[in-house]
Amino acid sequence: MSDIIQLLPDSVANQIAAGEVIQRPASVVKELVENALDAGATEIIIHAKDAGKTLIQISDNGCGMSPTDARMAFERHATSKINSANDLFCIRTMGFRGEALASIAAIADVELKTKRVEDEVGTFIHIIGSQVKKQEPVACTNGTSFSIKNLFFNVPARRKFLKANTTELKHIIYEIQRIAIPNPEIKISFYHNNSPLYELPQTNHRKRIVDVFGKSINQSLVPVKEETSLIKIHGFVGQPKFARKTVGEQFFFANGRFMRHPYFHKAVMQAYEKLLPPDTFPSYFLFFELDPGNIDINVHPTKTEIKFENDRAIWQIIHAAVRESLGKHNVVPSIDFDQSGNIDIPLPKRDASDISFPDIKVNPDYNPFNTEKSGVSFGNREFKSDRTNLGRWEDLYEGAENKPSPQHQSEQNYFDGDGLDDLYGKSKEQFTGKKVLQLKQKYILTPVKSGLMVIDQKRAHERILFEKFMDVLKSDSVASQQQLFPQTVELNPADAELLKSILSDLLALGFDIREFGKNTFVINGTPGVLDVSSPELIIERLLEEYKNSPLEAKKKAKEQIAISLAKASALEYGTELKPEEVDRLIDNLFACVTPNFSPDGKKVLTIIQTEDIEKSFSK
Numbered sequence: 367m368s369d370i371i372q373l374l375p376d377s378v379a380n381q382i383a384a385g386e387v388i389q390r391p392a393s394v395v396k397e398l399v400e401n402a403l404d405a406g407a408t409e410i411i412i413h414a415k416d417a418g419k420t421l422i423q424i425s426d427n428g429c430g431m432s433p434t435d436a437r438m439a440f441e442r443h444a445t446s447k448i449n450s451a452n453d454l455f456c457i458r459t460m461g462f463r464g465e466a467l468a469s470i471a472a473i474a475d476v477e478l479k480t481k482r483v484e485d486e487v488g489t490f491i492h493i494i495g496s497q498v499k500k501q502e503p504v505a506c507t508n509g510t511s512f513s514i515k516n517l518f519f520n521v522p523a524r525r526k527f528l529k530a531n532t533t534e535l536k537h538i539i540y541e542i543q544r545i546a547i548p549n550p551e552i553k554i555s556f557y558h559n560n561s562p563l564y565e566l567p568q569t570n571h572r573k574r575i576v577d578v579f580g581k582s583i584n585q586s587l588v589p590v591k592e593e594t595s596l597i598k599i600h601g602f603v604g605q606p607k608f609a610r611k612t613v614g615e616q617f618f619f620a621n622g623r624f625m626r627h628p629y630f631h632k633a634v635m636q637a638y639e640k641l642l643p644p645d646t647f648p649s650y651f652l653f654f655e656l657d658p659g660n661i662d663i664n665v666h667p668t669k670t671e672i673k674f675e676n677d678r679a680i681w682q683i684i685h686a687a688v689r690e691s692l693g694k695h696n697v698v699p700s701i702d703f704d705q706s707g708n709i710d711i712p713l714p715k716r717d718a719s720d721i722s723f724p725d726i727k728v729n730p731d732y733n734p735f736n737t738e739k740s741g742v743s744f745g746n747r748e749f750k751s752d753r754t755n756l757g758r759w760e761d762l763y764e765g766a767e768n769k770p771s772p773q774h775q776s777e778q779n780y781f782d783g784d785g786l787d788d789l790y791g792k793s794k795e796q797f798t799g800k801k802v803l804q805l806k807q808k809y810i811l812t813p814v815k816s817g818l819m820v821i822d823q824k825r826a827h828e829r830i831l832f833e834k835f836m837d838v839l840k841s842d843s844v845a846s847q848q849q850l851f852p853q854t855v856e857l858n859p860a861d862a863e864l865l866k867s868i869l870s871d872l873l874a875l876g877f878d879i880r881e882f883g884k885n886t887f888v889i890n891g892t893p894g895v896l897d898v899s900s901p902e903l904i905i906e907r908l909l910e911e912y913k914n915s916p917l918e919a920k921k922k923a924k925e926q927i928a929i930s931l932a933k934a935s936a937l938e939y940g941t942e943l944k945p946e947e948v949d950r951l952i953d954n955l956f957a958c959v960t961p962n963f964s965p966d967g968k969k970v971l972t973i974i975q976t977e978d979i980e981k982s983f984s985k
């Protein structure tokens with residue numbers, strides 16, 4: 367038998383390499399923008415059509431390429447950035463592997479126009495699937511412009527597995543953020559289907575973060591600065607009170623390159639220990655400058671993993687630097703910290719007669735659980751407690767005051783199946799506010815027939831709201847409560863896209879929201895079932911919740927939005943409730959179809975059996 371091993375043709379080898387480097391349109395954006403940075407550009411313009419599936423165009427005003435280099439650039443392992451293996455240990459450029467252009471050209475239709483300042487004319491090259499179709503001189507401006515069409519045209523499996531445009535666009539936005547944040551001196555614009563998502567002017571680090579994530583982040587940022595011989599750290603960490611429920615704005619950059627680093631992430635998180643509300647994540651933007659000889663970037667083709675020599679020492683430095691910043695800015699109990707960095711603001715002297723009490727208006731009749739709004743109706747529906755269902759649950763209380771009932775039933779049995787009628791059916795009078803206790807402003811405790819029922823107040827309210835929203839979605843008419851003063855929300859582009867994608871469902875729920883130019887929305891009305899004092903906050907929380915919801919669940923978009931909205935607008939833990947409010951909450955909960963689970967399937971209540979209480983006293 368003859369020998370069977372042969373070298374793969376370049377086009378095939380490139381396609382295989384492309385599988386690693388180019389996973390989706392966002393990877394093309396990343397590679398081309400990094401090349402523009404390496405070319406010394408001060409302005410980069412990115413255009414994408416259909417989340418980059420149809421077209422990605424990237425132009426820069428960098429150094430450009432000679433006609434020969436322009437052709438060479440598409441060869442595999444062709445790079446101007448390193449010459450020898452030694453250079454691998456002092457990399458200061460974003461690229462060095464010489465793989466990106468060869469990979470992209472293997473799986474797309476690529477056009478390049480490039481010109482150096484010193485050249486009279488530029489070069490045009492057209493390559494499809496590694497085949498050069500045309501190379502000719504062209505009149506063009508200094509710098510380089512790539513246009514990538516029909517990505518993965520010859521890799522149908524990849525093309526088929528691309529996600530929906532909103533998802534792919536989100537990935538592109540992430541890549542742009544990762545490049546824009548560490549490079550505020552570079553002007554970056556991004557247009558999607560010709561509408562501008564980012565137009566970032568040249569500025570400083572802090573302002574760039576604000577330009578990328580929206581004005582609201584500014585107040586949360588606390589500066590961090592630490593210089594040691596091993597590493598220089600600067601940047602910002604978010605104050606704990608602004609921590610969010612989604613892991614999002616957490617960025618490490620090593621010598622200007624975005625990286626993931628779970629170990630250093632822990633250093634930051636531990637610095638926040640005990641400062642964060644449960645299940646929330648702080649933002650951070652930390653820039654590390656260190657000798658490139660002490661890090662290894664070449665761990666993975668996409669270069670987002672970086673190995674550090676001395677990583678333990680660096681861990682300590684990061685931890686201490688973040689802790690100190692949080693301390694200096696008074697977000698940690700301050701006794702342990704040097705306060706010298708704080709500015710003392712003297713109180714203005716004034717006459718005691720100037721001082722008067724602030725004028726505060728409160729509405730003593732306001733009741734957050736009063737859902738019967740005047741003038742709001744939902745078709746034929748009225749959102750009052752459903753008394754028929756109510757009548758049955760009240761029997762839970764039967765005998766609660768007297769001797770313990772001999773029947774002990776498991777918690778599930780209370781609400782499942784036929785056992786119900788047995789349990790319910792007594793009048794409401796037996797249950798009064800007096801028998802109810804709010805614990806830690808989180809739980810509602812109330813004696814029932816078989817023991818002590820503990821209700822999670824937030825989850826209970828989520829369930830109530832969710833069922834109301836679902837009713838609204840099912841009914842034909844939607845009631846919206848018009849805002850006296852329409853509110854505007856400015857979102858970051860990723861959130862703006864998300865909001866656009868769920869806008870029609872929000873309208874069906876009773877929101878009246880319109881797009882108002884770039885990433886800004888006007889809220890004219892909110893669902894009638896909600897008592898909303900700051901609708902913009904509800905929208906922000908709703909997006910957070912929606913982002914957090916499991917992918918699977920998003921398929922049932924309407925329901926998931928109702929869940930997210932219920933979670934976003936339910937009363938928070940830590941809210942003190944008056945006895946009559948507790949009463950109403952319990953009424954409304956048991957008027958629900960499924961009172962014992964929150965809309966996302968968590969337990970709303972539990973019953974501590976009298977038997978168990980007795981057992982615990984038996985010794």
Ligand code: ADP
Nearest residue numbers: 401405439445446461462463464465466467510
């Ligand atoms: P790498 O960036 O790892 O060197 P690439 O395949 O991304 O590999 O690019 C190959 C070469 O093409 C680069 O080394 C650079 O010389 C040249 N090049 C690519 N993009 C640009 C650009 N926008 N401006 C100038 N030169 C570029």
Ligand code: MG
Nearest residue numbers: 397401461466
């Ligand atoms: Mg490159």
